[in-house]
Amino acid sequence: MPTSEVRTDAAEAARTALVDTRRRQLLNAAARLLGRAGSQSVSMQNVADEAGVSVGLIYRYFANKQELVQAVIEDVLHEFSVRVADPVQDEPDPVRRIAAAFAGYCAVVQELRDAAVLAYQESKTLEPEGRDTVKDLEVESAEPLIAATREAIDAGLIREVDPRVFAYGFLTTAHLWALKHWYFSRFLTHEQYVAEQTALALSAVIRPEHRAAYPDLLGPLA
Amino acid sequence: MPTSEVRTDAAEAARTALVDTRRRQLLNAAARLLGRAGSQSVSMQNVADEAGVSVGLIYRYFANKQELVQAVIEDVLHEFSVRVADPVQDEPDPVRRIAAAFAGYCAVVQELRDAAVLAYQESKTLEPEGRDTVKDLEVESAEPLIAATREAIDAGLIREVDPRVFAYGFLTTAHLWALKHWYFSRFLTHEQYVAEQTALALSAVIRPEHRAAYPDLLGPLA
DNA sequence: AAAGTCAGTGAATGAAGATTCATTCACTAT
DNA sequence: ATAGTGAATGAATCTTCATTCACTGACTTT
Known part of the structure; x- marks a missing residue:
């Protein structure tokens, strides 16, 4: 050589x-x-x-400004996908897997603060094609949570809700911290916020006979 | 004369x-x-x-473009305030008042479709001053829901949650229909969406001993 | 009917900023 | 040492609007 x-x-x-x-x-x-x-x-x-x-x-x-903005957004969304899949891996209990996925999401939101909600704010400035890519990435990043919800239902741990509605709504509350940071941070820390939203979402669906198994997640709502 | x-x-x-x-x-x-x-x-x-x-x-x-955009956003938010205060008026039961406020919100979202989420999308293009006004209007429009939640807690109908966290999260759910319309409309009508989210949110907080009083709101989660 | 008022028009102006490209510079291969 | 490569620069160019303002025409007042 x-x-x-x-x-x-x-x-x-x-x-x-x-x-x-x-x-x-x-x-x-x-x-x-x-x-x-x-x-x-x-x-x-x-x-x-x-x-x-x-x-x-x-x-x-x-190539141009468009593409740069698009790349920034995709980069953030990719970060979500990666960071959510990880903590969900080794959690056997589907309900706890739901909580773990949400926590993962919230961690990224907290870390990336303002950039986390770029998809909401810039989506209209993107080309239709780019918009579609963003949508796909978003759906993809919601997958782990939807899957966990589905399994929790099948296991009879939670009530029969539409996993997509539940999961997407739940995920939005993760974004909500970034979107309304100016409001919530007045009276809550990030930890408190995550705990409270987790308790709220799970309290809605965990079947009465299983509530006792999750005092840590349900907190005062147990 | x-x-x-x-x-x-x-x-x-x-x-x-x-x-x-x-x-x-x-x-x-x-x-x-x-x-x-x-x-x-x-x-x-x-x-x-x-x-x-x-x-x-x-x-x-x-005066200029800024002001026009600002006015459009304020106009939409004003619509929310007005249209939510109305249906809440004559509902004596705090829990039903919560549901009514949410329904009012959802109705406006459905009607104004894309414009409803302008505040999310354009807020960064506004002057800091205008941004503050928007925040104030938003908080104001959440008031009826927060108040109803507080009363429901005081009446012992729902669990002790932070009314602001619950109400704001719930409201966001209303926006969610507009934000993710491309997703939810694939498999849900607006009515179904509203019913499902109402059931989810209320199911999280209504005390067990009162659940039986709201079969219509809780639907399959009753 | 003469004068005044004011909504409405749209071409002209100017600034902002995206994009290009001729040029410089550091480094590598021969 | 010399030529070659391509990363990096930033001034110049080119577009796209926001904003202005001189002008038109309808309507009112006297």
Whole structure:
């Protein structure tokens, strides 16, 4: 194996690494700004400044502004999918799996604060095609929760509700913390909020004969 | 009373009427467009065309685009306040008052479809001051529901939850129909959706000994 | 009927900002 | 050492509107 080839491979790897870094860097900068001010008032120049690069460079990584915004949103949604699937893995009890999925969701919301609700705020500025992708990702990220709900029903642990309505509504309450942060944070910590919403949602569906099994989740509603 | 004055009064009234009509006309046109495509891609020219007037005229009624968008949002929120206060009036049972407030909310959401969620989508494009006004209006429109919840707790009909968390979460459920219309409308009518969410929310809080009193609201969860 | 008032018009202006591209610079291969 | 590659820059260009304002025409008043 000639030296030149080794070096070329190394160079190749370095380039790939750079591409990833830059992309991340730009996505993060854009997410930070978009979390603060609608895409309309975030200029490409702003993004460049925030990322510490020049405007022109952005166009090496994203074809145009649309695509950048779209990528930011998809990135956030992807984060949800990943971070929810994880804690749900090893929980055998379906009811606790519901709670775990919700907690995972809430953790991401808390962490990404403003960026978490970008999908609500920017969806209309996206191309119809991009909008569809966002919808798909959203449905996908709700899957674990819907599945857990379905299993809880089959196991006779909770009442017969439409898993999709229950799960989606529940998920929205996770977003609600970010959407109405200005309101809830006046009188609740994030932990308290999560606990209270978990108790509320589960209290609605857990069958009376099983309530006693979940005092920790139901809290004062037990 | 000289004729001239009578005529002046009449002219005065006509002018006021015209002002109201035009304002409504512009607000409606703008709401229609904003319901479809973020404010950034709705031009003043678009609004003028939709309303069937010239661009210049808009500036007789609204100082600038900001103010127009703000007015559209406030108009929608005002509609909520009015339409929720009404059905709540004559319901003596606090639990049924909760259901009535929610139903009122849902009715407005259904009617105004896309415009109902403008506050979520455009809030970041507003001036901080305008944003605060929107927040106030939102809190105000939640009041009847919070009050009813508080009374239901005091009457011992429902469990001791934080009325603000319960009410706000419940309200969001109403918005959810508009936000995720593309999803829910696949398998539910609006009526079914309202019934199901009402049952879910109330099932979480109604005390066991009172559940039997509300079979119509709890439906299959009774 | 002459003068005044005011809703309404829409072309012209100016600013903002997305996108392009000629050029620089650091690094690698020969 | 020299040529080659491509990342990075940022000034210049090009569009798209928001906003203005000189003008028109209907209607009122005297």
